[in-house]
Amino acid sequence: MSGLVRPWSWAFAAAGLTYAATVALTGVQGAPGLLVATLTFASFSVLVGLGQMAVITLGPGNVDLSIPAVMTLAGTLSLKLMDGAAGTEAWGLLAALGIGLGAGAANYALILLLRIPPIIATLSASFMFQSLAVWSNRGLRIKPPDTLATFSTGATLGMPNLAWIALLAAAVFWVLIERSAYGRRLSAIGQNARAARLAGVPVEGVRAATYLLSAVMAALAGFWLACFSGGAALNMGAEYLLMSIAVVVIGGSSIAGGNSNVPGIWGAAMFMFLIVSMLNSYGLGAGVRLILTGAVIIAIVAAASGRRAAA
Amino acid sequence: MRTLTKMALSAAVLALAGPALADTADRRIALSNNYAGNSWRQAMLQSWETVTGQAVADGVVAEAPAFTTAENQATEQAAQIQNIILEGYDAIVLNAASPTALNGAVKEACDAGIVVVSFDGIVTEPCAYRIAVDFREMGRKQVEYLSGRLPEGGNLLEIRGLAGVFVDDEISAGIHAGVEQFPQFSIVGSVHGDWAQDVAQRAVAGVLPSLPDDIVGVVTQGGDGYGAAQAFAAAGREMPIIVMGNRQDELLWWKEQRDANGYETMSVSIAPGVSTLAFWVAQQVLDGQTVPQDLIVPFLEIQQDGLDAALETTPEGGVANEEYTLDDAKAVIAAAAN
Structure with missing residues (x-):
């Protein structure tokens, strides 16, 4: 019986309920607009959430706190490089990915060479990334090339282009985590790093790949967010730190590591957007909104983990 | 010598x-x-x-x-x-x-x-x-400006700043005082945009489906006007009068709209x-x-006739x-x- 209820179903159920509750207020004519907005804005949370999920799966103590700074740095530098000119789009995207790789390598170097715990390493690295972003452009907003601005705000077959990108990224992650040797090794390390090492898993190699992956996903999210919102801002990544962790936890991945869940990231990302929209639509103040958001998150996590314990 | x-x-x-x-x-x-x-x-x-x-x-x-x-x-x-x-x-x-x-x-x-x-x-x-x-005055002024533009009043959307910060409470109090002074307006929706274009865009996009079709004005706190405009455009809604906050991207958008369809608004910030x-x-x-x-x-206020001059002196991507x-x-x- 409990096999039918997947850990990620809670996130989707919650997203569906909040969607229904909002539509009940807006009426049917508001429903498609709300769905498009949800898919669009959930995409950014999905991109950063997937990377954070891989890192958290590595086990206790592993979390990437540099995500906001990497987003800001990648968005700022790639838009500065493109300078709004046509024909530079591919270079901009490559630059963003390169910045992600560099940031991930810096994170991992701190963890490996200086033996700093990942939380401290990624936090201190994020100061460097943020300072680089400040220093490189002093907070000026440079517009993305028109092609990228149009693409990132557009839709194909009725679904926002960004949602297609995030869906593709989720599919790639699903294959990586569920079907590849990397995914098995990642779970093994998260469940028991010592046992994994004794069983011949290249622990450090997998860890390095995971931190690189997380930073690249953050850079990708930063690049698209900057294109979507008409330019990079120094504080653009700020709320994606808690968001990236929240979607992992609500999505049914284990916060203690060793067990990840790709579909749940999508359900949780949609839920996180919808809950704010719902409470805004009902006209509740910021205080009530934050309390309710917190309470609902706790309820979902409790329901999901209770189910797992019973199973 | x-x-x-x-x-x-x-x-x-x-x-x-x-x-x-x-x-x-x-x-x-x-x-x-x-x-x-x-x-x-x-x-x-x-x-x-x-x-x-x-x-x-x-x-x-x-x-x-x-x-x-x-x-x-x-x-x-x-x-x-x-x-x-x-x-x-x-x-x-x-x-x-x-x-x-x-x-x-x-x-x-x-x-x-x-x-x-x-x-x-x-x-x-x-x-x-x-x-x-005088943050209250900054909020009140916006409603006063709208009352000049729209004597018959209408529905307003309020974009607030960062919840729990003194400045946000003050500007919002000023806006609500303005609505009391000009009761032909009513605030039908309020979201927090955290003074950031991308956050404002997301919050407005999320609340728009639940709002009536006839939003005539958007009162803001600065740094959120461009994001609000993007959200209205994406939802295919008629563009309300959005009070801007002196950011270059806001001024540029305003100028583009003015050149395309005679859009008029004002901008105020420090x-x-x-x-x-x-x-x-x-x-x-x-x-x-x-x-x-x-x-x-x-205050540093930019009116319709001062827009071009303000844009010229504002660095690209910066603030007036x-x-x-x-x-x-x-x-x-x-x-x-x-």
């Missing part, structure tokens, strides 16, 4: 400039700043550099360095102020992380005979000078160069002038700015004294 001429010349210059400047020529003023992580603060620091650099070159003051804390924490800034006291500066120009948490450090500075001038993020300690923004106003006020206090403890920062002069400071001081 040439040396003599030079000496005579410099003596003449000194004699001319001397009386006005001699009193503060050897004084040192430090800027204590709590945050640098957005474009407004970056422009604020640049204005400080430009104006104080010139003032130091002109011999008005001896030096005027800027210090920014890394973490936007009151404790960290209190420690920074104590360092500035120990280093023997004559005045501290302060953008504070908290209106009350720095009062102890500010009192220490006053007791050490240091002039403290707080601006933007002001402190409540009575010994400090305050160059405050110039980041207010740091330079605080600098001149500190210089005036050191110069022995009588300065009231509480001063008010003038104004650097203040000694005479501006004297005018602000005189206005407060009356």
Whole structure:
């Protein structure tokens, strides 16, 4: 019986309920607009959430706190490089990915060479990334090339282009985590790093790949967010730190590591957007909104983990 | 011979400039700043550099360095102020992380005979000078402007700032006071945009489906107008009058709309160069002038006919700015004294 209820179903159920509750207020004519907005804005949370999920799966103590700074740095530098000119789009995207790789390598170097715990390493690295972003452009907003601005705000077959990108990224992650040797090794390390090492898993190699992956996903999210919102801002990544962790936890991945869940990231990302929209639509103040958001998150996590314990 | 001429010349210059400047020529003023992580603060620091650099070159003051804390924490800034006291500066120009948490450090500075001038993020300690923004008036003004444009009134969407911050409460209170004054308007929706375009865009996109079709105006707090416009455009809605907040991307969007369909609105915010106003006020206090403890920062307003001029002087991706002069400071001081 409990096999039918997947850990990620809670996130989707919650997203569906909040969607229904909002539509009940807006009426049917508001429903498609709300769905498009949800898919669009959930995409950014999905991109950063997937990377954070891989890192958290590595086990206790592993979390990437540099995500906001990497987003800001990648968005700022790639838009500065493109300078709004046509024909530079591919270079901009490559630059963003390169910045992600560099940031991930810096994170991992701190963890490996200086033996700093990942939380401290990624936090201190994020100061460097943020300072680089400040220093490189002093907070000026440079517009993305028109092609990228149009693409990132557009839709194909009725679904926002960004949602297609995030869906593709989720599919790639699903294959990586569920079907590849990397995914098995990642779970093994998260469940028991010592046992994994004794069983011949290249622990450090997998860890390095995971931190690189997380930073690249953050850079990708930063690049698209900057294109979507008409330019990079120094504080653009700020709320994606808690968001990236929240979607992992609500999505049914284990916060203690060793067990990840790709579909749940999508359900949780949609839920996180919808809950704010719902409470805004009902006209509740910021205080009530934050309390309710917190309470609902706790309820979902409790329901999901209770189910797992019973199973 | 040439040396003599030079000496005579410099003596003449000194004699001319001397009386006005001699009193503060050897004084040192430090800027204590709590945050640098957005474009407004970056422009604020640049204005400080430009104006104080010139003032130091002109011999008005001896030096005027800027210090920014890394973490936007009151404790960290209190420690920074104590360092500035120990280093023997004559005045501290302060953008504070908290209106009350720095009062102890500010009192220490006053007791050490240091002039403290707080601006933007002001402190409540009575010994400090305050160059405050009338945030309520900033909110009320927006509704007043809309009432001029739309005498019959209508539905408004309010975009607020960061929840729990004093500035957000003040501007919002002003907006609600404005709606009371002009009861033909009603606020049908309110979201938090955190003073960031991308956050505002997301919040507005999420709430729009539940709002009536006839939103006539959007009242804002600055840094959120462009994001709101994007959200309205994406939802295929009629564009309301969105009050802008002096950001270059907002002004550019406004100009594009104006050229395309005659769009009209206004823009209001505080110039980041207010740091330079605080600098001149500190210089005036050191110069022995009588300065009231509480001063008010003038708004930087951009109207339809001033749009092109404002866009020209605003750096791409930056904020409309104004650097203040000694005479501006004297005018602000005189206005407060009356």
